[in-house]
Amino acid sequence: MSYKEGCHPIFPYTAQEKQEIRKELGLKESTIQEGMDSILxxxxxxxxxxxxxxxxxxFVERMLLNAKGSIEKAKRRIDNIYKFRYLTPELVQNRENHLDTDIYRFYQQATCPELYNLKRVTVIQITDSDPNSFDLEVLIKTSILLGDIRLKCDYFLGDIWVLDLTNATFGHLLRVNPLIFTKASRLFLDGIGIRLYAGHIIGAPSYAQQLMQFFRKFASPKLADRVVFHDNLEDLYKYVPKKYLPKDYGGDQPSFEYFKEKYLSVLRSEDTKKFVVEVAKQMSDESKRPDASIHDEYLSGSFKKLDLD
Known part of the structure; x- marks a missing residue:
């Protein structure tokens, strides 16, 4: 994609933020360059x-950052990403057709263009109370696609997610496919290596306890403890200032509708489409993998606990 560094329309960052992130991770320019050379x-x-x-x-630099400078961890995660693309085409391939559909028909998403303490804040809201409209696979495919763009264009220390379940029902939870959820979670944590600093849930329905029980089946105690439920927006503001929230939540950022139009404009551009389609083709040839089975536990239905660094 032909964007100047730090100038992607969805995921911008400044030169100062880039240096602060490197400093926070204890990484110098020479260390990063040497690490990238070693990985390649x-x-x-x-x-x-x-x-x-x-x-x-x-891409290699972002993977090295997500691994906190660990070359071996970055190698392992790159290998996982390439393997994931091969083993789960239902979540990665056919991106051109996917982007031509109404991908935001049952949810909205807003990622703040300003980093909060060097972290990227993303808000997701379920908009349709009819569980029949909910399609986890669509949400995951779009998130993976955006993840590929971030590994090319974003620069961040970690993520803060806000999930609005005001319109969700127990029927939505019943439509969550545990295997699809696990596959995607493995990619984000064992592949991309996203560092989730906090997850905030607002508008929690009456089945919130069942939701957490479901989540704890997949998450380590460390990850589960980073999820916070909020009774109201005032409580959320104590953790995520208004400056980083869309105005739908009394914040200073534009509305969900603005973000939707912006996302679709960027994602459906020829430049972006070409990039995400080509990236999806970068996969492993598992028939040539030395001394290993392709049946990785997180893709074959084994539900090992999700964990963080």
Whole structure:
């Protein structure tokens, strides 16, 4: 994609924020460059990866940052991403057709263009109270696609998520496919390596306890403890200032409708479509993987606890 560094319309950042993030992680320019060189040298020697073509340095740098500078952890996660793309085409492929559909027909999303303490704040709201309209696979496919863009264009220390369940019902929960949920969670945590600093839930329905019980089946205590339920917006503001929330929640950011139009404009542009389609083709050839089974536990139905660094 032909955006200047830090100038992506959805995920901008400043040169100062970039330096502060590096400082927070204890990474110098020379260390990052050496780490990227090492990872790319390793990649070229992997028989199951090299036919996919070398990843660009922007992607490798983000993976190194998400791994807090650990070269070995970054290698393992890159390998996982390429394997995931091969093993779960239902969540990664056919992106052009996916973007031509009404991807926001049952939910809204707003990612604040300003970093909050070097973290990216994203708000997701379920908009349709009819559970028949809810399609977790659509939400996940869009999130993975956005994740690929972030690994090229964003620069952040971690994520803060706000989930509005005001319009959700128990029927929505019943439509959550545990296997799809687990596959996607493994990609975000074991592949991309997203660091979730906090998850905030507002408008929690009466079945909130069942929801947390469902979540705890997949999450480690460390991750589950970072999820906070709020009875009202005033309580949410104690954790996420209004400055970083859409005006639908009394915040200073534009409305959900503005973000929807912006997202669709960017995602449906020829430049972005070409990028996300090409990225999805960068996958492993599991028939050439040395001394390993392709049946990874997080893709074959084994529900190991999700964990954080």
């Amino acid at each position: 040298e390793w990649f070229e020697k992997q028989p199951h990866l090299i036919d996919a073509g070398l990843p660009d340095r922007d």
